[in-house]
Structures are given as structure tokens and as C-alpha cells.
Amino acid sequence: MCLSRLGQIVYGSLAFISVGLILGSMFTPGWRQFKVKVNETLQEAESKLEVPKDLNMGLFPFLCQMPNNLTHATNQKQTNVEYCEKWFNSRPTYEKVVVGAMVAGLLAAGVSFVWNLVTFCACCCKGTIFRPLPALAGIAGLCLATAVLLYGYKNQQFIEKINQIEDLKHVENQNAVSYSFYLACGAMVASFANLVVGSLIVCLADKYL
Known part of the structure; x- marks a missing residue:
């Protein structure tokens, strides 16, 4: 019984961490980072202009960070939002799948956290109500x-799409994942760890309850 309780505490902690990492990953603009350059002629004309160094993209258009001086450098009237919407609309289908998978993972991790709280407070039938815990963690992990x-x-294939957008020719072919991606990786590890913890909880419940 004590081991089962300890397992639930660990499970709940990992589920909470996983939910936090997923939210941090989904709502920060660091999934993709581009290196940005400004045309040399424009640099000469704007001698005081600070050349922007990079551009960050999230999963949603409102999570795009375009350097403010970039629109001045290119003498365009488009705002940062308009730039980011172009990028968002040009995304390939796989990125929409990624968004859907992240949302599904968030829901599964959230339900696993809530269900663990329910089982922790329950007074009976623990062997039965423990069983969804590893499944929920496994779904979130997958x-x-x-x-x-x-x-x-x-x-890396996304840069080819960007090069087809006339207004974004100043983006170099340097495209790398950034911190939001690694937050998602951390959430994945926490979820799979919870799959193991949840399985142990079920085994202990079957043996001692």
C-alpha cells in the first residue's frame, strides 16, 4: 500500500511536469529558428540599421517572433503579424499533424494527472481504477x-517552402529546431517514464490489494 502511494506521488509529479512542458512547448515561439540576413545594398543605405540575426517560429501564427527592424530594412508595410501569417499558411500538412498530436498529448497527460488524483483520494476499488494510468501515460507518450x-x-524540408515566398527572400537556408522542440522532447520522456511508473502501480495494486 505504501509503495502504491509512493508510486502515485511519482506518477502525479511526472504527469504535472509533462503537462507543464507540453504547455511551455506549445505556447512558446521556439520550435523553429531561422538565420536572417538583410540585403547588402539595404545595409549600405541604412548604415545605422542593426541587422537582425534570427527569426523564431512557434506552432501557431501568434507565436512568431519577427525582428522589428526587419520590416524597416525591407521597406515593407507588412507588419510582423502579416509576415508570420504567411509563414503559418505556407506550412506543409505534417505540421498540422504535429499540432494535432501535441494537443492530443496534452489532453492525455492532463487526464492522467486528474485521474491519478482521483485514485489517490479513492477509498475502494483501487486495483480497478489504477488500470487507466499506464494507458493514459502511454497515449500521451506516443x-x-x-x-x-x-x-x-x-x-529541414520547410526551408524550401519559405524560399518560394517572394517577400521572405532575405531568410538564409539555416533552419534548426529550438527550445520549444526540446521542451516537447522532455514531455515525451516524462510521459514514457510515467508509463513505467503506472505499470508498476497496477502490478503492486494487483499483488497487495
């Missing part, structure tokens, strides 16, 4: 693994 592996594999 969803996050799908998002992480697909995004990591396909990321």
Missing part, C-alpha cells in the same frame, strides 16, 4: 513521440 519525430525529420 502522441508526443509522433509530434517530435515527425517535426524533427521534416523540419
Whole structure:
């Protein structure tokens, strides 16, 4: 019984960490980072202009960070939001799959956290109500693994899409995943760890309850 309780505490902690990492990953603009340059002629004309160094993209258009001086450098009237919407609309299908997988992973991790609280407070039938814990953690882990592996594999191909947008010719062919991606990786590891912890909880419950 004590081991089962300890397992639930560990499970709840990992589920909480996983939810936090997923939220941090989804709502920060660090999934993709581009290196940005400004045309040399424009640099000469704007001698006081600070050349922007990079551009960060999130999973959603409102999570795009365009350097403010970039629109001045290119003498365009488009705002940062308009730039980011162009990028968002030009995304390939796989990125939409990534968003869906992240949302599904968040839901599964959230339900696992809530269900663990329910089982922790329950007074009876613990052997039965423990059983969804490893399944929920496994679903969350698989969803996050799908998002992480697909995004990591396909990321380099996205630069070809960007090069087809006339207004974004100043973006160099340097495209790398950034911190939000690694937050998702951390959430995936926490979820798979919870799969193991949840399985142990069920085994202990079957043996001692």
C-alpha cells in the first residue's frame, strides 16, 4: 500500500511536469529558428540599421517572433503579424499533424494527472481504477513521440517552402529546431517514464490489494 502511494506521488509529479512542458512547448515561439540576413545594398543605405540575426517560429501564427527592424530594412508595410501569417499558411500538412498530436498529448497527460488524483483520494476499488494510468501515460507518450519525430525529420524540408515566398527572400537556408522542440522532447520522456511508473502501480495494486 505504501509503495502504491509512493508510486502515485511519482506518477502525479511526472504527469504535472509533462503537462507543464507540453504547455511551455506549445505556447512558446521556439520550435523553429531561422538565420536572417538583410540585403547588402539595404545595409549600405541604412548604415545605422542593426541587422537582425534570427527569426523564431512557434506552432501557431501568434507565436512568431519577427525582428522589428526587419520590416524597416525591407521597406515593407507588412507588419510582423502579416509576415508570420504567411509563414503559418505556407506550412506543409505534417505540421498540422504535429499540432494535432501535441494537443492530443496534452489532453492525455492532463487526464492522467486528474485521474491519478482521483485514485489517490479513492477509498475502494483501487486495483480497478489504477488500470487507466499506464494507458493514459502511454497515449500521451506516443502522441508526443509522433509530434517530435515527425517535426524533427521534416523540419529541414520547410526551408524550401519559405524560399518560394517572394517577400521572405532575405531568410538564409539555416533552419534548426529550438527550445520549444526540446521542451516537447522532455514531455515525451516524462510521459514514457510515467508509463513505467503506472505499470508498476497496477502490478503492486494487483499483488497487495
